[in-house]
Amino acid sequence: MDVVLREVEDSDLPVFFRHMSDPESNRMAAFTSEDPTDRAAFDAHWSRIRASDAVIRTVLADGEVVGHTAVYGPPEEREVTYVIDRAHWGRGIATLALRALLEAVPARPLHARAAADNAASLRVLLKCGFAVTGHDRGFANARGEDTDEVVLTLA
Numbered sequence: 241m242d243v244v245l246r247e248v249e250d251s252d253l254p255v256f257f258r259h260m261s262d263p264e265s266n267r268m269a270a271f272t273s274e275d276p277t278d279r280a281a282f283d284a285h286w287s288r289i290r291a292s293d294a295v296i297r298t299v300l301a302d303g304e305v306v307g308h309t310a311v312y313g314p315p316e317e318r319e320v321t322y323v324i325d326r327a328h329w330g331r332g333i334a335t336l337a338l339r340a341l342l343e344a345v346p347a348r349p350l351h352a353r354a355a356a357d358n359a360a361s362l363r364v365l366l367k368c369g370f371a372v373t374g375h376d377r378g379f380a381n382a383r384g385e386d387t388d389e390v391v392l393t394l395a
Contacts, residue, residue: 241301241302241331241332241333242300242301242302242303243299243300243301243332243333243336243337243340244299244300244340245297245298245299245300245309245337245340245341245344246297246298246300247297247298248290248296248297248298248308249298252298252305252308253282253283253286255305255325256282256286256307256308256323257279257282258325259307259308259323259324259325259326260272260273260276260282260323261276261277262325262326263382264326265323265325265326266382267382267383268355268358268360268361269323269355269358269361269382270355270358270380270381270382270383270387270389271353271355271378271380271381271382271387271389272380272381272382273285273381274381276382289310289312292312294310294311294312294313295310295311295312295341295344295345296308296309296310296312297309297310297337297340297341297344299322299324299333299337301328301331301333306324306325306327306328306333307322307323307324307325307328307333307334307337308322308323309321309322309323309337309338309341310322310341311341311345311350313351315347317351318345318347318349318350318351319350319351319352319353320338320341320342320350320351320352320394321352322334322337322338322341322364324337329360330360334360334361334364335364335367335368338364338365338368339368342368342369342394348394348395349393349394349395350370350393350394351391351392351393351394352365352370352391352392352393352394353376353389353390353391353392354389354390354392355380355387355388355389355390356375356387356388356389356390357387357388362390362392365392366392368394369394370392370393370394371392371393371394371395372390372391372392373391373392373393374390374391375388375389375390375391376388376389376391377389
């Protein structure tokens with residue numbers, strides 16, 4: 241399987257919206273937007289982040305748009321994120337995409353967060369060199385309840 245990153249194109253946004261509107265994906269991610277099915281809020285969010293200094297890339301697997309990954313935030317708090325279409329989970333795409341992003345963004349430290357019960361995401365982050373540096377608990381929109389979270393850092 242060939243996994244590559246490229247600049248985000250306007251035609252990617254409807255695909256991202258579909259990925260980010262998936263209820264099962266949202267439950268796994270936990271910490272999502274208030275209403276992931278609100279297209280106007282989605283469009284406003286993407287307009288803001290595409291105009292920011294965030295490094296945002298579309299993830300392609302064998303030429304198909306399967307997700308996105310990004311580094312965002314102020315320099316001392318830069319954080320990574322990634323979303324992979326549920327139909328492609330379990331194939332190593334998130335790990336390959338995050339590794340490619342980390343090569344493209346050499347600045348360190350970088351931070352990450354994952355719901356404590358999201359074993360797959362935690363495994364991706366650990367494989368990419370992140371280390372657990374703390375734990376937190378916060379309200380997870382996708383679950384409608386406070387949820388334990390693992391905080392990780394890549395030094």
